[in-house]
Every structure is written in C-alpha cells, then in structure tokens.
Amino acid sequence: MNWPETLRLEPSAKLALEDVVNSNPFLGNWIEGEAYANNHQAREMGRILIEAFHPEIQHARIAYLFRERMQTKGTVVHAKAKRAGAQLKHLADIDFVLEFNWTAWRGLDTVARAALVDHELTHCSRNDDEEFCTVPHDIEEFHTIVARWGLWNRDVKTFSDVLHRQLELLPA
Ligand SMILES: [Zn+2]
Numbered sequence: 001m002n003w004p005e006t007l008r009l010e011p012s013a014k015l016a017l018e019d020v021v022n023s024n025p026f027l028g029n030w031i032e033g034e035a036y037a038n039n040h041q042a043r044e045m046g047r048i049l050i051e052a053f054h055p056e057i058q059h060a061r062i063a064y065l066f067r068e069r070m071q072t073k074g075t076v077v078h079a080k081a082k083r084a085g086a087q088l089k090h091l092a093d094i095d096f097v098l099e100f101n102w103t104a105w106r107g108l109d110t111v112a113r114a115a116l117v118d119h120e121l122t123h124c125s126r127n128d129d130e131e132f133c134t135v136p137h138d139i140e141e142f143h144t145i146v147a148r149w150g151l152w153n154r155d156v157k158t159f160s161d162v163l164h165r166q167l168e169l170l171p172a
Contacts, residue, residue, distance in 0.1 A: 001014070002111055017045055017110065020110075024041045025040060037065070037102065039066045043064040045113065049114065049121055050121060054121050056126050057095075057096075057126070060095040060096055060124060061095045062094070062098060062124070063092070063094050065097065065099050066100050067100070068103060069102070069103050070101040077101060078105075079100045079119070080099050081096060081099075082134060083124075138158070141159075
C-alpha cells in the first residue's frame with residue numbers, strides 16, 4: 001500500500017486500515033429507491049483515525065452514511081460532514097452525520113478513502129464550551145486568483161508551504 005511518507009501512523013494502524021477494506025462488506029449495487037445506506041468501511045476507518053488524530057471527538061457519536069450520488073451545481077461532491085440537528089440527536093443519539101458519495105467511493109483506493117474519512121473528521125470538533133461543532137476549510141480559494149495574484153494572503157501562503165513540502169517528497 002502506498003501510504004504517504006508524511007503519515008504519522010503506527011504500522012499496526014495502517015494494517016488495520018487496509019484490513020477494513022478487506023473485512024467489511026461493500027455495497028456492490030445501489031438498492032433502487034433507497035436514499036441512504038451505511039458506510040461500514042468509513043465507520044471502521046473512522047475509529048482508527050479518531051484514535052490517532054482526533055482525540056477531541058473520541059466520545060462523539062457519528063453516523064457514516066452513503067448516498068448514491070452527491071453533487072452541487074454540477075460538481076461531484078465526495079463527502080460532507082454536518083452536526084446532527086437537535087431532533088436527530090434526540091431520536092438517534094447522534095452528534096455528527098458524515099455522508100459519502102457511494103459512486104465516487106467505488107473509484108477510490110484505500111489510501112484515498114482513509115484520507116477522505118480523515119478530511120471529514122477534521123470538520124468535526126468541539127468549541128470552547130466543549131460542545132460539538134463543525135470546522136470550515138482552512139482556505140477557500142480559486143486557482144485563477146492564485147494564478148493572477150500569487151500567495152496573496154496568509155492562508156494561501158500556509159497552504160502553499162505545506163504543498164511545497166509534499167511536492168519535495170515526490171519521487172523525481
Ligand atoms: Zn471538506
């Protein structure tokens with residue numbers, strides 16, 4: 001498995017992530033007419049990744065769901081994370097709902113699936129009052145703006161620095 005060099009994760013946890021894909025059932029065909037299905041693989045990957053990288057949500061109750069397709073304004077959306085509303089929290093004891101695009105998930109390898117689950121878990125956190133909350137992305141930007149204006153603010157600069165370090169690690 002091509003785990004990134006920069007991924008600080010115990011070898012046993014990497015093996016466990018690989019095992020998730022082999023040992024959890026994956027819905028081969030979408031069930032006609034169903035709005036949602038359970039994403040068992042994401043749930044098991046989530047357990048491993050929360051322990052390693054997201055201690056602040058270790059007690060959060062998280063639903064991992066599939067939708068057959070997800071897109072916004074014609075663009076494919078791979079997944080999204082939201083805090084459960086009061087009604088859902090009351091009825092189902094859930095703090096966060098993570099939705100994954102089943103059609104897109106099928107085309108992702110194990111590393112990309114784990115990165116996607118980690119991404120969605122990064123949206124889940126706690127605020128200063130210890131209440132669960134969601135966190136927005138570090139940057140929201142257009143590549144055309146960066147092409148025109150360069151690293152014009154601190155967030156873009158930080159993102160660029162991280163990207164630069166990753167590019168240096170790529171085999172020539
Ligand atoms: Zn996101």
